[in-house]
Amino acid sequence: MNQSELIHELLAILGPERVLYKEYELIAYECDGYVAERGRPRAVVFPETTEEVAQIVRLLHGAKIPFLPRGAGTGLSGGATAMNREVVISLVRMNHLLHVDFENMRAVVQPGYINLQLTKQIAQKNFYYAPDPSSQSACTIGGNLAENAGGSHCLKYGVTTNHIVAAKVVLPTGDVVELGAAFGEAVGYDLLGLLIGSEGTLGIATEITVRILKKPQAVKTILAMFDRVADASDTVTAIIGAGIIPAAMEMMDQLAMQAVDKSNYHVGYPSDIEAVLLIEVDGLTAGVIAQSEQIVAICEQHHVRTVQVAASDAERALWWSSRKMAFGAMGRISPDYLVQDGVIPRTKLTEVLQRIHEISEASGLRIANVFHAGDGNLHPLICYDASVPGEMERAMRAGSEILKVCVDVGGSITGEHGVGIEKIEEMKYLFSEAELCAQIAIRTVFNPEDLCNSGKLIPKPGRCAEIKKIPATIERHEKIFSSFGEQTQALLVKGER
């Protein structure tokens, strides 16, 4: 099927208002929040129903044309970038709240429904949706599902996979299945769990059932400034060690504070403090007061310079804005920056921050640190200037080195931003070849032609073939591949010949 035939077919399904295909219309869809790589899609389509998504996918599957789903395009790892001239299936018009069951604490949304919109919509009944990525005012719940999004309050409440309980899904072949269970645990293999965090490679969720929670009776927010990063890190460990799981426990370092203080969210951080902790506890009033007092005492035991509890909702909102807008605020101190995302054991915070400092010195690039300290989820922000030749590459190299440090101390290469195209290379730090091939075998079950978001999340099959070039390991690997069935072997052969 050539391009004009394809456009003709797409127009027949969706009409002229919901198909973009002129080159100038497609420019806006060349990347998502990860700007280091770009790819122009073949077309962008805007279905409004499950049936329309299924019709489009069946058409593309039949014609062997690659495609990928896209939410708000706020992803930071390139998961929605069309590297293979895909047809982009934008879900922004599937933006309705379909059903709310307050008594059983469930809501059903379409994938293009915006995260924060859900909380706003159910707030009058005193409910909210817990996962709160920094982009929550723009990102969609479908995108959150694809990326298994986290957020500041996931320390206590868990990431997206803990909050999505069921989904209607269009598979990469166009067939429609329902996964998960609105009530109780999944029965059989947890296929919904596979879908969540699969970065659009296993299917397109078109109806999503989420848990909604009752708002806590009381919230206390604490801001603690430390002369030394090590003291702030020790405070994090001590608070958790005291048996407190705060709703959120965020840290920013000196450079990050400088940036936000230059933005519209001026908190007034003293320029000589090394770290600030933003800690929040929620629950019943009585418990929350006791907990916040205990946290203040722990800060004081760890040489805090100043510690205060938010005196008003406005103060709390300002503190949170300064944290949530920290990424954007980097623009105030650097022409460009790269957001990294790694995970480490909480107790390694001080050591890893020191290593990041060394990487910063060696690369000659400033690195700010903003992170979910309670989860050990780091977000180093690597400052660079794209107009200086080679500087972006140096920034990317520094980012990759930081991820290697995370893995070396027992952590992982992404906490919540996903692998996408950005971290395909880093996957090999984390997984053995056998493990990567198992991942490919799983993808092949749902996405047999690899037409749906190809090249994302899991390195391409070629990698499986590559390792066979080492003769000594051939026999062992053959055995391992055979354990994942004939399909993987077929891939292997294809990749090799």
Added chain:
Amino acid sequence: MNQSELIHELLAILGPERVLYKEYELIAYECDGYVAERGRPRAVVFPETTEEVAQIVRLLHGAKIPFLPRGAGTGLSGGATAMNREVVISLVRMNHLLHVDFENMRAVVQPGYINLQLTKQIAQKNFYYAPDPSSQSACTIGGNLAENAGGSHCLKYGVTTNHIVAAKVVLPTGDVVELGAAFGEAVGYDLLGLLIGSEGTLGIATEITVRILKKPQAVKTILAMFDRVADASDTVTAIIGAGIIPAAMEMMDQLAMQAVDKSNYHVGYPSDIEAVLLIEVDGLTAGVIAQSEQIVAICEQHHVRTVQVAASDAERALWWSSRKMAFGAMGRISPDYLVQDGVIPRTKLTEVLQRIHEISEASGLRIANVFHAGDGNLHPLICYDASVPGEMERAMRAGSEILKVCVDVGGSITGEHGVGIEKIEEMKYLFSEAELCAQIAIRTVFNPEDLCNSGKLIPKPGRCAEIKKIPATIERHEKIFSSFGEQTQALLVKGER
């Protein structure tokens, strides 16, 4: 490989002390906690290391001899019963605590380590392991992984899948992989999530990394007795509606109370009350006191007859024993009983209990109800007398009818006991043929020969072939099957011809 060759090979790997193969030695391994079906294994082996498990599995895989893993044998759905003359791989000798990292709140155990033992071992540092199935003093963490075990306190803390973060796994081919991440979320597809709850069909975990939690500062336990079941049900909904998530919220009905009051855990339940609620809140002292007062007030608003807060640890322990031993206590009022396990939306409690009452009347069998009310996880206990011909079959039929009721109100066929062999038939209430075939395709990736615990959890491939007998649906189904790749089609053909 004939039986004597097999035994010779097994003895060569493990020595004479760790292989059982004489018929009289095998009788004890004919079933697990689900006694309605029995099957004598070919042999029972007791490996002590990952390498020994891998060696045994490689031997059996190579010889195409079926096998299955077994923990303490406390499972209630027949997951460890050798229906195909399997070699049973008992993990009870892999019963060590390998490592504890208190600061990062992780422990690494072997699969045969007993659930309660972990809590006991780390209690001196004020830590515990949260999932607490009623069988926790006997069941193993490996078995908990296989069944995604729940427990009374999973209302607040979540089931096993929320507490296991990584595992070393021997695949059904004998290859060894590591799944999950000790820190942070799984990267790539969540293969560990697939393994958890896979009932021994995808592999054998030989090292398991779990979260451990700090013990809460305070616990309050409340016992509330109601004249009417409907009031108890409404109380459950009202407590959750007030934004309280108790650590546990358990209900027992009249017949269950009669049974426990005849046992060694005599609480003294008045014979004319219809329902008792056992509610526990935990956390900081201040919060817990406020919460327990609020719960007492809610009980009073819902016509509770008596409500009391445990005055001592001894009283709390007695109340909990009466709940945790309720299954066993059924022996005091009935020669035999069948434990069922279903899930419903919490708001359907009253309606479903009424339907269970009707099923009891129609079948002429008494049915007691003991359940995790907060989760909507029912455990109807169906009394019967195996010596009366046909009565066990009637009990099983009544159990199946109850599960159908659960599905009809939007719930599920198992909350925590698993599918095993017991609920293979009920899977079709819950899943479409396409969804079952997707499950088979996933199994085939890891367990290509279906040698590892065959016939459990997912109905056999024959079912996929069967549905093709309906001519009108052939084309549609063929399309659906093709979406799961060639392997499933191969299974389909095999099942058919």
